[in-house]
Amino acid sequence: MSDAQKYWQANIRLVIGCLVIWFVVSFGCGILFAEQLNSIRILGGYPLGFWFAQQGSIYTFVVLIFFYAWRMNQLDRKFNVDED
Amino acid sequence: MTNLQLWTYCVVGATFALYIFIAIKARASTTGEFYVAGKGVHPVLNGMATGADWMSAASFISMAGLIAFKGYDASVYLMGWTGGYCLLAMLLAPYLRKYGKFTVPEFIGDRFYSQTARVVAVICLIVASLTYVIGQMKGIGVAFSRFLEIPFNYGLFLGMGIVFIYAVLGGMKGVTYTQIAQYCVLIFAYTVPAIFISLQLTGVALPQLGLGSTMADGSGVFLLDKLDKTLLDLGFNAYTTQKGSTLNMFLLTLSLMIGTAGLPHVITRFFTVPKVRDARSSAGWALVFIAILYTTAPAVGAMARLNLIHTIQADSIAPDTSQNLQIDALPAWFTNWEKTGLLKHEDKNGDGRIQYVGKNFTGTDTNGNVVLNEMTKVDRDIMVLANPEIANLPNWVIALVAAGGIAAALSTAAGLLLAISSAISHDIVKGIIAKDIDDKTELMAGRIAMAGAIVVAGYLGLNPPGFAAQVVALAFGLAASSIFPALMMGIFAKRVNNIGAVCGMLAGLGSTLVYIFWFKGWFFIPGTAMAADTASNWVLGISPGSFGAVGALINFVIALSVSSVTAPPPEHIQHLVEDIRVPMGSGSAVDH
Numbered sequence: 204m205s206d207a208q209k210y211w212q213a214n215i216r217l218v219i220g221c222l223v224i225w226f227v228v229s230f231g232c233g234i235l236f237a238e239q240l241n242s243i244r245i246l247g248g249y250p251l252g253f254w255f256a257q258q259g260s261i262y263t264f265v266v267l268i269f270f271y272a273w274r275m276n277q278l279d280r281k282f283n284v285d286e287d
Numbered sequence: 288m289t290n291l292q293l294w295t296y297c298v299v300g301a302t303f304a305l306y307i308f309i310a311i312k313a314r315a316s317t318t319g320e321f322y323v324a325g326k327g328v329h330p331v332l333n334g335m336a337t338g339a340d341w342m343s344a345a346s347f348i349s350m351a352g353l354i355a356f357k358g359y360d361a362s363v364y365l366m367g368w369t370g371g372y373c374l375l376a377m378l379l380a381p382y383l384r385k386y387g388k389f390t391v392p393e394f395i396g397d398r399f400y401s402q403t404a405r406v407v408a409v410i411c412l413i414v415a416s417l418t419y420v421i422g423q424m425k426g427i428g429v430a431f432s433r434f435l436e437i438p439f440n441y442g443l444f445l446g447m448g449i450v451f452i453y454a455v456l457g458g459m460k461g462v463t464y465t466q467i468a469q470y471c472v473l474i475f476a477y478t479v480p481a482i483f484i485s486l487q488l489t490g491v492a493l494p495q496l497g498l499g500s501t502m503a504d505g506s507g508v509f510l511l512d513k514l515d516k517t518l519l520d521l522g523f524n525a526y527t528t529q530k531g532s533t534l535n536m537f538l539l540t541l542s543l544m545i546g547t548a549g550l551p552h553v554i555t556r557f558f559t560v561p562k563v564r565d566a567r568s569s570a571g572w573a574l575v576f577i578a579i580l581y582t583t584a585p586a587v588g589a590m591a592r593l594n595l596i597h598t599i600q601a602d603s604i605a606p607d608t609s610q611n612l613q614i615d616a617l618p619a620w621f622t623n624w625e626k627t628g629l630l631k632h633e634d635k636n637g638d639g640r641i642q643y644v645g646k647n648f649t650g651t652d653t654n655g656n657v658v659l660n661e662m663t664k665v666d667r668d669i670m671v672l673a674n675p676e677i678a679n680l681p682n683w684v685i686a687l688v689a690a691g692g693i694a695a696a697l698s699t700a701a702g703l704l705l706a707i708s709s710a711i712s713h714d715i716v717k718g719i720i721a722k723d724i725d726d727k728t729e730l731m732a733g734r735i736a737m738a739g740a741i742v743v744a745g746y747l748g749l750n751p752p753g754f755a756a757q758v759v760a761l762a763f764g765l766a767a768s769s770i771f772p773a774l775m776m777g778i779f780a781k782r783v784n785n786i787g788a789v790c791g792m793l794a795g796l797g798s799t800l801v802y803i804f805w806f807k808g809w810f811f812i813p814g815t816a817m818a819a820d821t822a823s824n825w826v827l828g829i830s831p832g833s834f835g836a837v838g839a840l841i842n843f844v845i846a847l848s849v850s851s852v853t854a855p856p857p858e859h860i861q862h863l864v865e866d867i868r869v870p871m872g873s874g875s876a877v878d879h
Contacts, residue, residue: 211868218377225373229366234536237359238529247499248509253527256362257354257585258495261369261578268376268571275381276564284869286562 210282217274221267229260294686295434302472302690303449306465306697310453313461318726321458321733322389322709323558328463330565334572336463337556339470339698341368341547341573342580343419344426347473347695351674352667354588358526361588363536367543369574369581374548374771376570380557382778384566385867389558391551391706391770392714398777400860401785405718407792409710411769412551415762416703417744419550423703424748426696433627433672434689440749446697447745454701455737459559462701469694474579476691480675480684481583484590487678494586514593521600522648526589532828542835546763549771552699552706563870591670594677599662600643608652611640620676624669631664704744708736764803764831768795768838776846781864783850791846799838803831 204212232240237252245251249258279285315321328336346368354361386394392412396405424443431442453461478494485497489510502508514526524530547553556573557566598618601610612621614634624630632641636652636659643662644650650658672692675685712733717724724732769792776783776791783791804810806820818824820831829837855861866872 207865207869214868221373221377225370229370229540230537233362233366234533234540241527245499246496248501248511249499250511250527253359253362253511254499256359257365258498258582260366261574261582264369264373265571265574265578267373268574269568271377272564272567272571275567279564279870284871286564286870286873 206282207284210278210284213278213282214275217271217278221271225264225267228255228263232256233260291682291685292435294682295689298683298686298690299435299693302468302694305468306449307452309464309468310456310461313453313457313464315456315458315460315730318389318713318730318733320460321730322713323555324458324460324463326387326559326561328559328561330560330569331572332467333463333556333560333565333569334574335470335576336466337553337569337573338576338580339466339473339694340556340702341553341577341699342473342695343699344423344430344692344696346580346584347477347692348426348429348668348671351584351587351591352670354585355592355670356667357530358524358589359529360531360536363540363543365581365585367540368547369577370540371544371547372570372574372577374544375553375557376567376574378775379548379554379771379778380566380570381563381870382867383554383774384557384560385563385870385873387558387873390709390713391554391774392710393718395770395773395777395788396714396718398860398863399773399783399785399788400857401789402719404773404785404789404792405714407789407796408770408773409714411765411792411796412710413707415550415765415770416552416707417747419552419762420700420703420707420744421747421751423696423700424744425751427693427700428748429668430689430692430696434686443745443748446693446700447741450697450701450704451738451741454704454741455734458733458737459555459705462705463559465701466698469698470576472694473691473698474576476687476694477580477587478583479687480678480680481587481590483680483684484594484674484678485586488590488593494583494590498586498589510589510593514589517593517596518645521596521644522650523645524647526592532822535822535828535830535833538829538833538836542767542833542839543763545771545839546767546835549766549769549774550762551710551766551770552702554774555706555709556702563873587674588670591674591677594674595665595670596643598677599641608638608640608642608658611642614639614641618676620673623676624673629664629666629669629672630662632661633663635659635661700744704737704740707740708733711736711740761803764799764835764838765796767835768799768842772839772842772846776843778864778867780847780850781861782855783846784853784856786853787846787848787850790849791842791844794845795838795842798841799834802826802834802838806831 233256237256240252241250243251245254319325350364383394388394392405392408395408427446428439428443431437432439453465481494482492485494486492488503489497489500490503491497491500500510502510502513511527519525557569560566560569599612641661642658644658644660648658652658675688712729716732717729772795773788773792805817808815822828
């Protein structure tokens with residue numbers, strides 16, 4: 204496999220990994236399993252499912268994007284395709 | 288002039304002076320500056336500008352109210368309008384930045400080597416952006432007419448005039464720097480009242496933590512528990528639990544996410560940063576700046592709802608209503624907002640006090656009659672607009688809310704107008720009608736298109752078509768079902784060819800339009816709906832606003848299957864896709 208193919212494959216793996224988490228915190232914890240999670244309380248009086256839907260998923264999205272950007276910059280350098 | 292009006296004139300006047308100052312400083316002299324600010328915007332600043340570009344009058348004025356009245360069910364908007372940035376950051380922004388051209392339709396036209404694809408993209412872009420801009424124009428007019436007591440029309444003209452100055456002169460460059468200023472104004476205006484109210488109710492300054500805290504009244508009860516109990520006692524729906532169907536929540540969230548990632552005025556913002564890696568981090572910064580408002584909004588919604596109920600309806604419920612708000616002693620904000628029609632009351636039982644109860648309320652008064660709700664109208668916008676007044680906050684805070692609402696509306700309007708005028712001057716004039724015009728002529732065409740777009744938007748703001756309230760579903764539906772899938776396949780599916788892409792876009796677009804029109808009326812003309820817009824009529828319970836995700840799926844399936852049975856894209860297109868997949872060499876793409 205060429206370097207370009209390896210780079211692209213590593214990229215796709217990273218994106219899929221990030222999007223799995225993206226899906227779990229929003230659609231999973233925030234919608235599908237929100238009712239079950241609501242029996243757990245966090246940060247004081249937040250029911251957990253409600254917290255994921257109105258707060259937690261958004262914080263996770265922010266972290267995910269920065270993590271993705273950081274990992275991609277590493278990959279760019281590793282495969283010598285960065286801009287400098 | 289009252290003290291409040293004086294404050295409002297000062298604060299709004301100062302922000303306007305700032306916007307005009309920026310307009311004079313940041314003029315565009317080339318098409319590169321007019322369309323993409325010369326690709327020299329710092330990623331953090333671009334994130335801030337994207338925040339203002341994205342957060343509209345609806346985010347600023349209406350969203351907290353939507354949450355206040357829908358509770359948990361409104362989470363779809365919070366997740367939907369933020370989760371899209373993950374898709375944008377990981378699937379679109381860096382690659383489109385690498386491609387290095389000026390507009391979204393231009394990429395679609397080049398990648399699918401098809402003028403038809405480009406024209407379809409232009410039409411989607413213009414319809415989505417124009418419908419979206421009507422709401423901003425309305426927001427500007429409302430903010431002016433309520434806070435400055437200037438007639439709606441004058442407020443609108445003033446807003447248009449300001450946008451005209453910086454958008455026509457500066458294009459993307461002027462818009463970017465004013466959006467940065469507007470972000471600062473709107474986020475300050477949003478968070479200051481929120482901090483005040485959180486302190487009042489819970490004693491915790493940070494609204495994001497206040498929402499999970501106990502009440503400051505010493506009862507030790509959590510705010511959310513208190514809200515749930517109060518609402519249930521008064522016959523409203525509970526706050527923290529789900530009311531709507533799970534499938535519909537799921538699809539609406541997904542549609543809003545895909546639609547967010549596919550809205551051209553947001554995507555274009557990522558063309559303005561210097562490097563591919565800046566496009567990635569800039570999306571993260573954009574979401575940081577958006578998240579500050581989006582995580583505050585749930586606190587504002589819950590706290591404002593509690594405040595409003597407690598102001599009108601004392602804790603004690605029927606038959607004892609002796610603590611309720613007296614009609615001959617209504618607070619000033621109440622009568623002020625009644626004038627605007629956003630609040631209405633009616634003393635149905637003639638006791639001289641207002642009872643504010645939900646439709647499930649069955650309690651009776653001393654005469655044995657069921658207590659009726661006497662707040663006949665509580666518009667959701669009141670939750671942000673009147674919130675500082677309900678909570679007795681100082682006048683300068685109320686003045687800030689006016690300036691913030693106007694900033695939110697202006698910044699989004701400018702971004703949308705820029706997307707429209709770029710599509711006209713670059714994709715239609717330069718791309719199709721007059722291919723050999725020089726840079727100067729194209730820049731002039733861009734300015735004329737911008738001026739024209741402002742006039743059209745202003746006209747639509749003054750004479751809003753009856754369907755103005757329905758257009759959000761339309762804008763997101765179009766972006767989700769046509770633009771996002773086309774862009775994503777353009778990058779990730781090398782095999783998708785011109786015929787496949789065009790068929791896919793038309794199928795996604797067509798199915799979504801038909802589904803929306805079926806329940807909302809053809810072209811939103813009243814009386815032409817094929818079925819009543821109720822959950823029992825929807826296919827599998829999918830609401831018209833949630834259909835964008837299904838439209839996107841149809842687009843993907845059609846495009847991939849049509850492409851697989853037709854000729855693969857020519858060699859140079861395959862090379863183009865390989866080239867945009869690596870960041871290296873993005874600098875050379877700048878000179879285009």
